[in-house]
Amino acid sequence: MSTQLSTPVNRQSVEALSTSKGEPAWLAELRAKGAELAETLEWPKPEKVRIDRWNLNAIGNHQQQDALASPDELPETVRELLAQTSAGLVVQRNSSNALKQLSPELQAKGVIFTDLETAAREHADLVQKHLFQAVAQDENKLTALHSALWNGGIFVYVPKNVEVELPLQGLLYSDDSAAAFVPHILVIADNHSRVTYVDNVTTAYGAGEQQPLAKQMIVEVFVKPGAQVRYATIQHMADNIIDLTIRRAVIENDGRMEWIVGDLNDGNVLSDTQSILRGKGSTSDAKAITVGNNSQQMSLTTGAVHIGRSTESSMVTRAVMKDKATAIINGITKIEKGATKANGVQTEKVLMLSPKARGDANPILLIDEDDVKAGHAASVGQVNVEQVYYLMSRGITKKNAERLIIHGFLAPVVSEIPIEAVQEQLQRLLERKLEG
Template identity: 35%
Template sequence: MATRRRGVRDFVAPPFTRADVEAVSARFNEPEWLREMRLNAWDLYESLPMPTTQDEAWRRTDYRHINWETAGTLVPATGSGFEAIPEANRRPLLGDDQGAMIAFVDGECVHHEVNEALASQGVIFMDLHQAAAEHADLVKEHLFTHAVLPSADKFAALNAALWTHGVFLYVPRGKAVSLPAHSIFYNTQTGATLGHILVVLDEGAQIDYLHESLSTDMAQDASYVGATELILKDGANLRFVNLQDWGDGMFEFSHQRARVSNDGQLDWVTGQMGGKLVKAFMEIDLDGKGSWGRMSGVYFPAGQQFFDLDTQQNHNAPNTTSDLLYKGVLKDKAHTVWQGMIKALPGAQKTDGFQANRNMLMSDDARADSIPGLEIQADDVRCTHASATGQIEEELLFYLMARGIPRKDAEKLVVDGFFVPVLDRIPFENVRERMMAYIERKLLA
């Protein structure tokens, strides 16, 4: 008979209940269709097992050390305002003109503004609860129906059942929006928040959108269970930047998925800087002929941070193109896993897919696992991948130091140069500067 090793925890579920789902729905006086959606998702959640290291997608991610006693309790309203968010993150993205901004602190909406230039074009950018009430047809059509499905795994079902706050962005047909949208999720308290982002671009629509997830450092474990859905219809064009700088103690479990229709274009940049453990699924489906997607990522863990980033490029139609570049720098005893897959379904002829992962190790104890993959079911494709991991080049550091540059400054120059190809894809100069500041802070820590 099998016995459990002493001291080894099980993969236990957080202590949420059906009553929590009902309470969240009642608190926002949600329409009946949304309440039913939540409860159906909860039934699915209860039927699904917790992911374990026996599951291929989770084989390298052991999160059993999370303390659900603190990380599995919904964060209560704290009364903190917009000013609680660091000033640098609240600034307009382009010059002095704020496009559209919405911010949440501990799951509460504390700020919302939409420039008249966007409102006059019919752009909807608001709290997802408000959108479900005021734009029910749009939200009901797209929420958990096209991109992130509750059946993906137990954490996806949990988000569908218990999301506490969210953002809805809709750009009408043919509208090319010049000012960007910006949203912030900021946490100050230990506990759990569940955020959701739903973006719908109608035919020929165009916009740039930055989302940031941040928190203070926390002495006890906290959790964020998130979902992001990006839906681009024919000819739509979205530049989406998703940055996170969680504080110590945060565990993130998230699903992020995009669906791109005929001739649509998605330029998706992610930055992973903070958190105790991050498990993020990022998936792009090129559903329409001529659709194009680029996925770019930077990550910089230090200490004993662990990031598992799972990317997937699905070519579901002919004449589609995807391009992925993820670059990471690791310090101390940090550990990262990047698992990438390019899939070309039968009939997806003329597929052009590429993925590359590069890692730079700044200590002997850091570890980066890089696992590219191809699954090709069409016979007229060009799909390739590349991966490289190595220590920071001492010869290059010596060259810089021999010219009077201190070692720390030399390391910063090397790391900056390593990240620049990805950072240059962020369309907001002040955001690029903030990312450089994050990198410098990590290097000097």
């Protein structure tokens, strides 16, 4: 079944979409409100990147997909990403649920791992309370449109005092550039729980030219008091995809959030990852890497907002730029009034492999409190010639010496990926993008 989504989106089109899905009234109204907001709001305006020149209205049509009987039916390029050991698996095809699995042991403990549409019907109390609370509908045109159009998505809920030892894995892929790709991820870790969630967002196109498609993805994570969440994601989509992704976590007393982000798309990218340290003693650790090639334009922002007392944040971003690629990399640490004893540090490093590439590293500290610590470091440069000469003196070719240095430059993030199959895929993607 295909539901036509008009451009611009309007209330009638999203009401038809909601009706076709049999959604609850509260969700139908949320979609309708999003469509109305989108008519009045503007697109985000990231610094030095004119995303309004991108084809943002290429949102495609909603196309319901058939479920898969087993992972064996997945395309080979997607199937090879499956973890050998995981606690659960949810697969989304073109923002439509294709497959979901969860171990009986975790089901018995009350863990919920399913598609977000099913969760909205079966666990409305949890979903309605949290959906679009970390990322507001009316923040900008992107968030409003997403609230009207999201499909499929993934929902994770871990009850109080439950620790999920093995990672939960999500595979989200597009194999039809005419189909809308608008997933929403909602993760809730209740008091003193612990979970690792890993997703891989990719394309699996066959032969033939693909039309432009604007992929919209929003991630909301809620870390309750004493809980710990590790969220790892590898984004790798073809050059016809415009990637628009917002990730946000709200962390309460003594909670901990870890982000591990690999932005390795081939098309233009707007990526915004932020932790809101609301509770006393809450902590956040964010690591991100990207490799830009060809004529890619990228706006990559990592941020932490300190609200609670004695909060700590760490942010590390590393980028490698080739060809004529452009990246604006922002690290934003905001310490609000009253966030005493806060400590925020950030590092942005860009490695330039071409004289025509551009990489701007912008560390930003916004501090409204006196009794705090904050620091930053930023660098943009080429491969260290002395390091290359040293390796060559040990019998290594210049090309391999540069490869070793680049991989060492990215290793602090790559090594943090908690699923071996996904880590191996990240290594292959890095090789492919670096080799060109």
